[in-house]
Amino acid sequence: MARMTSSARPLLNRRLAEFGTTIFAEMSALAVRTGAINLGQGFPDTDGPEQVREAAVRALRDGRGNQYPPGPGVPELRTAIADHQRRRYGLEFDPDTEVLVTAGATEAIAASLLALVEPGDEVVALEPYYDSYAASIALAGGTRVPVTLRPHEGSFRLDLDELRDAITPRTRLLLINTPHNPTGTVLTRAELTAVAELAVERDLLVVTDEVYEHLTYDDAEHVPLATLPGMRGRTVTIGSSGKTFSFTGWKVGWVTAAPELVAAVRSAKQFLTYVSAGPFQYAVAEALALPDSYFEEFRASMTAKRDLLAAGLTDAGFTVFRPQGTYFITTDIRPLGFDDGFAFCRALPERCGVVAIPNAVFYDDRTAGAPFVRFAFCKRDEVLSDAVTRLKA
Structure with a gap:
């Protein structure tokens, strides 16, 4: 034709x-x-977990989430996310202004970059990177600047000097992923402290993908970037239920950040899916409250x-x-x-x-x-x- x-x-x-x-x-x-x-x-x-799946069934039967849920996410889930961040990491977030529910982490990444990046901005990302990072940066009109994790003594490590050298006056944002897909690297507290100091020094925003936060092994420690000095107000933290609870098809993710950052991300997100996963949001709220x-x-x-x-x-x-x-x-x-x-x-x-x-x-x-x-x-x-x-x- x-x-x-x-x-x-x-x-x-x-x-x-x-x-x-x-x-x-x-x-x-x-x-x-x-x-x-x-x-x-x-x-x-x-x-x-069966109890989490049954929570979704119960929500469906009770008519919770079968129609459009609130744009920022159902209050029960936003509260559960805030409780999780406080209980696990000592981070305090207001469920009404500092938590946003998304269609998985992929939408959270896309909405964050579309909201915060303009044509001409540079985004420094750790390479290798999850493939949606590059596409989202491109859609926003930004330029991706990779900093490569390189093999060293049995794992892939970040060269902090290379990261510093990658930042220019055009750099708008650092895109950090830890625990890191695909290499399995977990950035150390010392490495993340250096990243935080660099972000503060250069006045950069940071989007941090932490969807594997509950999957660390041996002596590795997950350190949320937002817990470090100077980072609470400049960090967009992305989380997800799929990897933690093994319901990847539900596509329930979230963003936690300062009110002005959440408002910016929500402005982009509302024109992507607007809302999603209504009944599953109630189930994930119960999942986040599972015992240690x-x-x-x-x-x-x-x-x-x-x-x-x-x-x-x-x-x-x-x-x-x-x-x-x-x-x-x-x-x-x-x-x-x-x-x-x-x-x-x-x-x-x-x-x-x-x-x-x-x-x-x-x-x-x-x-x-x-x-x-x-x-x-x-x-x-x-x-x-x-x-x-x-x-x-």
Whole structure:
């Protein structure tokens, strides 16, 4: 069918032209086509707590959230988020003016960047980065400036001098992610203190993606950036229920920040989804009030899954970067005789029936990420064991 225009201009907004279909869609389709075990996309293969699921059912039956919920989110959830931040981190937020419920963390990221970034602004982001960061910066008309986390003694670390050098008079905002997807790095208190001091010195805003806050392992400590000196009034903190409670399809996320920052983000968010996930908001409010034992058991379970997959990948010949957080393991494929993660991941399902993600999609500098491949371990133990057996073969 002929185009209904004489213009030669491309149909897709030029700001999005570089992105195309996400690698997650490509690799998930490949998993379905080949019958491979999908360790690519980060979603659990079991549901979260039964009592939380029943809370959603109860909300549906009681007629709570079946119509448009309030724009900022239902009061019960906003109060639960504020209580969570106070109980866990000593952060005080007003549920009415400093909490905003979003359609998952992805919308929170997009709304924050659309609200706070203008054409010509630079956004400094840690590389490799979750793919929606780059798209959201582009949609806002900003320029992304990557600062690369580099392998060092078995993990990926931030070079604070490189971060400082990346900041220019055009820098508007730092986009920080800890625990970090895809590398599994958890920034230390010392590293985050240096980031905070830099933000205060240069008068920068900070958007911090902390959706894996409850998934830290061994001795790693999650330190919310907003708890550090000078950061409470300049930090937009993003959280999410999906990773913590294993209901990723509900898409319930949130923003906590000073009133003027929340108001700015809400101005952008209202023209994206406006509202979403009505009944699920009530369920997540109950989930956030679960006892500490839930979070401890969840972390212990995920630690065991990490160890199971990490051992299997090591035995199969990968170099494994043991994650301190999230539910992803980054590996180096060069010991196996490969250096192109794209080609490796596209061939892996046919070769051994396992799907992974090439980390290069999370880099501006594709060569820096070329030899690294990410596997998700948020799956049932028997699925991970089967995947390990296939990879060894």
